[in-house]
Amino acid sequence: MAETGIDAGETNKPVTDPLVAEIHKRIREAFSPFDDDNNGTVDVREVGAIIRSLGCYPTEAEIGDMLQEVEEEEPTGFIRLEKFLPMMTRVLQERRYQPASEEQLVQAFQVLDVDRKSHLTPEEIKKYLMEEGEKFTQDEMDEMLSAAVDKEKGTILYRDFVTYMLPENVQ
Known part of the structure; x- marks a missing residue:
């Protein structure tokens, strides 16, 4: 798997791969409008809209699996950018959940x-x-x-x- 240049907790670490840097920029831009308090979190119910705005179209069950990957150990109802960013970077790099022709x-x-x-x-x-x-x-x-x-x-x-x-x- 390609190196994403990011670990949990390092959302502001510079990325040397220009493609990964562009992916991170796109993800942040999609995440930002839903981050009402500007605290790096979004309501878990908004994640599907964010993912779809990035051109990925998973089923509701697949979104559930993605949420399980990025949720806190004790679910809070919010998803943190620092957890969402590496997961969504992998999804975009792997070109998963592409729309049907x-x-x-x-x-x-x-x-x-x-x-x-x-x-x-x-x-x-x-x-x-x-x-x-x-x-x-x-x-x-x-x-x-x-x-x-x-x-x-x-x-x-x-x-x-x-x-x-x-x-x-x-x-």
């Missing part, structure tokens, strides 16, 4: 579209996403449907939605 996403929708009609109804997608696999919450479902459902047709035109969902198109 456009074609992979379309293929996933096509599996659900058994009639090959190039769209799904909100009811179909709710059934799949709230009853199968890693279940969505009602709030997550409502948020996704507000972006996914074509207002005129009342269906999810999944090719259009996949293009909209791609990380480079999400604002």
Whole structure:
């Protein structure tokens, strides 16, 4: 594994590898807006948003595993930058949790579209996403449907939605 140039408690130690230094800068920039008290900590509930802002898309279970790695021995509800930085540096260096490609996403929708009609109804997608696999919450479902459902047709035109969902198109 590549040397990260950082140990727990050494978040301000200079890093000689320019790539690692750039990764640390990106992580600090993603962490900072969530560090409300400027004390090097963020609420544990914000970690998923930070990770996703860095272009990584782990499942909720994978985020849970990552949290276990960086949580204090006695959980406080907060994550310290000095623990988050080396873990997230490794994740970024290893290019873990990369988003699915456009074609992979379309293929996933096509599996659900058994009639090959190039769209799904909100009811179909709710059934799949709230009853199968890693279940969505009602709030997550409502948020996704507000972006996914074509207002005129009342269906999810999944090719259009996949293009909209791609990380480079999400604002």
